[in-house]
Amino acid sequence: MDDNVMEDFKNQVDAVQSQADMIEKKVHEIEHFYSNSKKQANSSKGGSASKDKDKDKERKKQPQDTTSKEGTASKRMQELIRQFGKILHQITQHKWAWPFMDPVDVEGLGLHDYYEIIKNPMDFSTIKKRMEAKDVSSYKHVREVCADVRLVFKNAMKYNDEKNDFHVMARTLLDKFEEKWLQFLPKVTEEEKKLEEEDAEAQLNIQLAQEAAYAKMARDISSELYEADMHLDQLREQLVQRCRKMSTEEKRQLSIALTRLSTDDLSRALDIVAQSNPEFTANTEEVDLDIDAQSESTLWRLKVFVKDALQTQSQGKPSASPGGVDNNENKNNNNNNVNSTSKRKREICDALAKTAKKKSKKVP
Incomplete structure (x- = not known):
C-alpha cells in the first residue's frame, strides 16, 4: 500500500472522528436541554420574582x-x-x-x-x-x-x-x-x-x-451514528483487503498468545470475534475458537489487540500480596484501559500499513 493510499485512509478516519466529535456535542446539548427541563419542572413553585x-x-x-x-x-x-x-x-x-x-x-x-x-x-x-x-x-x-x-x-x-x-x-x-x-x-x-x-x-x-426540535436532533444523531459506523466498517474491510493474508505460523502464534491473556482481556478478544460472527458465543471458561475460520479483518484486529494486551500485562500486571491486590497498580491499569481504545486504533492502522509495505517489498 503506497503512502498516498495510506494518507487517504488516514484522512477518512479523521473525518469520521470529527463527525463523532460533532455527534458527541449534540448529545451533550440534548442531555443539557432535558436536564434543565426537569429542573425547571421541579422548581416551578419558586418565588414570583x-x-x-x-x-x-x-x-x-x-x-x-x-x-x-x-x-x-x-x-x-x-x-x-x-x-x-x-x-x-x-x-x-x-x-x-x-x-x-x-x-x-x-x-x-x-x-x-x-x-x-x-x-x-x-x-x-x-x-x-x-x-x-x-x-x-x-x-x-x-x-x-x-x-x-x-x-x-x-x-x-x-x-x-x-x-x-x-x-x-x-x-x-x-x-x-x-x-x-x-x-x-x-x-x-x-x-x-x-x-x-x-x-x-x-x-x-x-x-x-x-x-x-431536540427529538428531531436525536433521530438525526441516530442516523449519523449508523452512517459513521458503516463508514468505519467499509474502511476496515478496504484496508484489510489491501494487506497480505495472515500466514499459518502467524495464526498459530496468535492462538498461543490468546491463551496467555487475562480473563478480562480474553473476554474482550472474544467480543472482537463475535462482532464479525454473530453465531459465535463468547465464553471465557471454555473457548472453542477456529482461527482458520475467522476473516482476515478479525485476525488482524485480534493480533493487534493481543499484542497490546500482553504488553500491558507485562508492564503493569498487579502483584499479589498476603493482604490482597496492590490498589495503586490497579489504578494505573484502569488508567491504561481508559486510553487503550484510541491507542489500539492507531496501532491497527500502523500494523496494517507495515504488513502492506513488507508485502510490496517481497520478491516474487
Whole structure:
C-alpha cells in the first residue's frame, strides 16, 4: 500500500472522528436541554420574582404571533392604568392634597435631614408624568402606580410625627385611597389572571417546539451514528483487503498468545470475534475458537489487540500480596484501559500499513 493510499485512509478516519466529535456535542446539548427541563419542572413553585424574570426571558424568544399577543396585553394594562387615573384625579382634588402635588422644597423649607430620612421621594406630579410617558420610564403595571401613590403619603407620615398636620393629612388621604383601590382591585386581579394564563400557554408552546426540535436532533444523531459506523466498517474491510493474508505460523502464534491473556482481556478478544460472527458465543471458561475460520479483518484486529494486551500485562500486571491486590497498580491499569481504545486504533492502522509495505517489498 503506497503512502498516498495510506494518507487517504488516514484522512477518512479523521473525518469520521470529527463527525463523532460533532455527534458527541449534540448529545451533550440534548442531555443539557432535558436536564434543565426537569429542573425547571421541579422548581416551578419558586418565588414570583424569579418566575417573572424567567417569563421575560421566554417572551424574548417567542415568535411574532406571541409578540402580537404581548402587545394586546400591554394595551389592556395601559387601559387599566388610564382607569386608575380617575382614582388619582379624585384624590388630588381633595382639599388636603396640595402639599403632595409637587416635590418637597427641601432647601426652601430648610429640611436639611429630609434625604437622610426619606430615601425615595415621590409626589403626584412625578406620578402623572410617568403615567403619560411613552418611553421606558412609563409604568408597565397598574400596581406600580399604586405603590408610588402610597409612597407619597407614607413619606409624609414617616418624616412628620403623628400630631403634625401633614402627617394627619397624609394618613387621611391614604385611607381614602385604599378604599378606592379595594373597589378597583378586582379588575386588576382579573387582568393578572389572564396574563398568567397567556404566559403559561406561551411557555408551553415554546417547550413543545423545543422538545420537537431536540427529538428531531436525536433521530438525526441516530442516523449519523449508523452512517459513521458503516463508514468505519467499509474502511476496515478496504484496508484489510489491501494487506497480505495472515500466514499459518502467524495464526498459530496468535492462538498461543490468546491463551496467555487475562480473563478480562480474553473476554474482550472474544467480543472482537463475535462482532464479525454473530453465531459465535463468547465464553471465557471454555473457548472453542477456529482461527482458520475467522476473516482476515478479525485476525488482524485480534493480533493487534493481543499484542497490546500482553504488553500491558507485562508492564503493569498487579502483584499479589498476603493482604490482597496492590490498589495503586490497579489504578494505573484502569488508567491504561481508559486510553487503550484510541491507542489500539492507531496501532491497527500502523500494523496494517507495515504488513502492506513488507508485502510490496517481497520478491516474487
